[in-house]
Amino acid sequence: MMRKIFPHPQLSLLLGAVWLLLVNQVSLGSLLMALILACAIPLLTAPYWPERPRLRNLPMMISYLGVVAWDIVVANFVVARIVLFLPNARLRTEWVAVPLRLQQPEAITVLAATITLTPGTVSADLSADSRTLLVHCLHAPDPAEVVRQIQTRYEARLLEIFS
Amino acid sequence: MLIDALIAGFLVLGGFFGFVGSLGLVKLPDPMTRLHAPTKSTTLGVGGVLVASMLFFAFKEGHVSAHELLITMFLFVTAPVSAHFLAKANLHRGYPTRLPRPEGSQWAHRSPGTDTSAEVLADPEPEPEQPLTPPEGHGH
Numbered sequence: 412m413m414r415k416i417f418p419h420p421q422l423s424l425l426l427g428a429v430w431l432l433l434v435n436q437v438s439l440g441s442l443l444m445a446l447i448l449a450c451a452i453p454l455l456t457a458p459y460w461p462e463r464p465r466l467r468n469l470p471m472m473i474s475y476l477g478v479v480a481w482d483i484v485v486a487n488f489v490v491a492r493i494v495l496f497l498p499n500a501r502l503r504t505e506w507v508a509v510p511l512r513l514q515q516p517e518a519i520t521v522l523a524a525t526i527t528l529t530p531g532t533v534s535a536d537l538s539a540d541s542r543t544l545l546v547h548c549l550h551a552p553d554p555a556e557v558v559r560q561i562q563t564r565y566e567a568r569l570l571e572i573f574s
Numbered sequence: 575m576l577i578d579a580l581i582a583g584f585l586v587l588g589g590f591f592g593f594v595g596s597l598g599l600v601k602l603p604d605p606m607t608r609l610h611a612p613t614k615s616t617t618l619g620v621g622g623v624l625v626a627s628m629l630f631f632a633f634k635e636g637h638v639s640a641h642e643l644l645i646t647m648f649l650f651v652t653a654p655v656s657a658h659f660l661a662k663a664n665l666h667r668g669y670p671t672r673l674p675r676p677e678g679s680q681w682a683h684r685s686p687g688t689d690t691s692a693e694v695l696a697d698p699e700p701e702p703e704q705p706l707t708p709p710e711g712h713g714h
Contacts, residue, residue, distance in 0.1 A: 502602075524654035539685040
């Protein structure tokens with residue numbers, strides 16, 4: 412019964428919370444609207460959710476968010492230095508291929524988005540068999556190190572989250 | 575007083591990274607490297623301003639504002655998608671001269687079967703023998 416009304420409980424929860432944050436107040440009207448949205452949107456978008464990844468490892472998710480936030484801050488300063496002080500002639504841009512152990516599309520999406528959000532790397536393409544990710548690095552004197560970082564810092568954690 | 579300084583500090587930090595992001599757009603030599611510049615303005619640039627805004631409302635106006643969290647969330651969801659589109663557009667224009675080969679496969683933008691644009695599906699264009707030369711940069 413609950414499954415029928417809320418086919419995707421986490422999504423419903425998120426939608427309700429987002430609506431309450433948008434209106435920035437808790438009243439009967441906004442709660443009702445949040446409930447309607449939390450019911451209607453998952454039902455309408457259900458055809459686009461062929462599978463539902465299981466997210467069980469909550470401590471690992473928090474640790475992942477922490478690691479990513481920290482890396483974003485650090486990488487911002489690194490890239491700011493490159494933009495401000497490194498002459499273009501000494502810029503070593505590099506394409507790297509990152510072999511993936513992740514298989515779920517959702518997990519690969521999270522990894523690709525993380526790579527793009529950390530300044531200095533942009534994920535550009537996926538191989539046709541979705542086993543390799545193409546990443547563009549702004550300044551990578553050591554491309555192998557970039558691959559290793561992505562695999563150990565992000566992918567290893569995502570493997571534990573999406574399992 | 576301390577809060578004022580903290581808010582000002584975060585505003586300056588946000589402004590600084592917004593500036594660096596814009597400067598990168600002008601300074602960096604080619605389309606792919608220029609793509610890296612906006613990822614800074616959307617993370618620490620906007621982030622600094624948002625943290626300042628949250629501090630301001632929490633300590634000056636006396637109520638917690640959660641809109642900033644929403645802005646962060648929407649940015650973090652949408653920014654990678656647009657960056658990915660731009661990178662793909664560059665790849666389709668034949669911008670990069672040399673790409674590493676994925677093991678046992680080919681990149682999606684080079685494989686007609688996985689490309690969903692109608693022209694490519696109807697008439698798969700053969701790989702050009704000579705890759706297009708990248709557009710000339712105009713760095714200094």
